[in-house]
Amino acid sequence: MDTGIEKPEFWESAFSEKKEMWGFEPAKSAILTRDFFIEKTMKNILIPGIGYGRNAQIFIDTGMSVTGIEISSTAIDMARKHYGNSMTIFHGSVTDMPFDTCKYDGIFCYALIHLLNDGERKKLILDCYNQLTDGGYMVFTVISKEASTYGQGKFISKDRYEIFEGVNMFFYDRESITAEFSKAGLFEITEVTENYPFFLIKCKRSQ
Numbered sequence: 096m097d098t099g100i101e102k103p104e105f106w107e108s109a110f111s112e113k114k115e116m117w118g119f120e121p122a123k124s125a126i127l128t129r130d131f132f133i134e135k136t137m138k139n140i141l142i143p144g145i146g147y148g149r150n151a152q153i154f155i156d157t158g159m160s161v162t163g164i165e166i167s168s169t170a171i172d173m174a175r176k177h178y179g180n181s182m183t184i185f186h187g188s189v190t191d192m193p194f195d196t197c198k199y200d201g202i203f204c205y206a207l208i209h210l211l212n213d214g215e216r217k218k219l220i221l222d223c224y225n226q227l228t229d230g231g232y233m234v235f236t237v238i239s240k241e242a243s244t245y246g247q248g249k250f251i252s253k254d255r256y257e258i259f260e261g262v263n264m265f266f267y268d269r270e271s272i273t274a275e276f277s278k279a280g281l282f283e284i285t286e287v288t289e290n291y292p293f294f295l296i297k298c299k300r301s302q
């Protein structure tokens with residue numbers, strides 16, 4: 096079956112073996128999003144796919160409260176070790192959202208949605224939109240078709256490849272971003288270079 100989470104143990108063993116594999120510095124996109132959320136006076140943030148928290152602490156440092164969702168219990172243990180109980184983290188797959196009945200005024204989702212299949216991506220966008228307060232913002236970072244890894248690995252479906260065993264990746268361009276996010280308040284797409292070329296996608300829930 097074409098599912099992005101057919102081998103969730105990939106993340107469990109990746110964190111067990113490689114530990115804090117992206118270091119402790121936040122990604123550029125996290126800094127840009129933190130500044131954007133400050134400008135919009137956001138207070139209550141949800142981070143699906145929070146990993147071990149390297150992109151979460153900068154929101155907490157500015158007085159925002161953070162809730163995460165993470166599929167790997169090893170990553171959650173690492174987040175607890177480094178950041179204590181400063182954030183609530185639900186253990187599970189984003190495909191099972193929502194995990195609570197809270198409404199969040201900001202959602203930041205870094206490098207996760209492109210791991211999911213078509214149906215799962217649609218559901219994640221809708222589930223995130225539904226957990227926003229009226230006037231709230233959600234920001235996604237996604238890998239671009241400009242990445243050198245685009246087209247490598249086993250072909251799964253249009254723009255989707257198995258880049259490692261058990262990890263499928265959907266590579267975005269402006270057209271597929273518009274197709275997937277336009278019903279969820281899409282208002283800005285910018286390019287940002289992390290370890291790969293990414294897009295930063297901003298959506299606003301209507302009031």
Ligand SMILES: C[S@@+](CC[C@H](N)C(=O)[O-])C[C@H]1O[C@@H](n2cnc3c(N)ncnc32)[C@H](O)[C@@H]1O
Pocket residue numbers: 100106117122143144145146147148149150164165166167170187188189190205206207210
């Ligand atoms: C590429 S990593 C990004 C991690 C984190 N945002 C960071 O940059 O520090 C993707 C993260 O999403 C988690 N993840 C993958 N599939 C998931 C799913 N279906 N539900 C929840 N988390 C998932 C992984 O365990 C990993 O922590």
